[in-house]
Amino acid sequence: MDFSSANEATLAVLIGRFNSHRLPRILALKRSVDRGELLGEFDLHFLERVIRDANHFKQLSQDSPRYQELLVRYISLYSKIIAIALENERQGDRF
Numbered sequence: 096m097d098f099s100s101a102n103e104a105t106l107a108v109l110i111g112r113f114n115s116h117r118l119p120r121i122l123a124l125k126r127s128v129d130r131g132e133l134l135g136e137f138d139l140h141f142l143e144r145v146i147r148d149a150n151h152f153k154q155l156s157q158d159s160p161r162y163q164e165l166l167v168r169y170i171s172l173y174s175k176i177i178a179i180a181l182e183n184e185r186q187g188d189r190f
Contacts, residue, residue: 102155106162109152113169117145121172128179133187146173 124138134142149169156162 099158102159106152106155106159109148109155110165113148117148121145121176125172125176125179128176128183131183131186133183134180142173142176149173 120141124134124142128134149166152162152169153166156166
């Protein structure tokens, strides 16, 4: 197996894990922060792991332009969750 094939296989595993394990939880966090709820410590640790996975995905996908759009979507979703969560924290500090 050459490096490119190994990269493709690793990317496929990461995408599979994301779709089956990470995405459902990320979407639940998004719904939660959209309702004005705060992220707990466990949620923050989860997002840290997801961001580490995204960085790993980024390194592996640099030579695969077809994965770049997917990576941008992942990062955009994380950014939205974090931005809304920060705003929820600010709103909570006002009371």
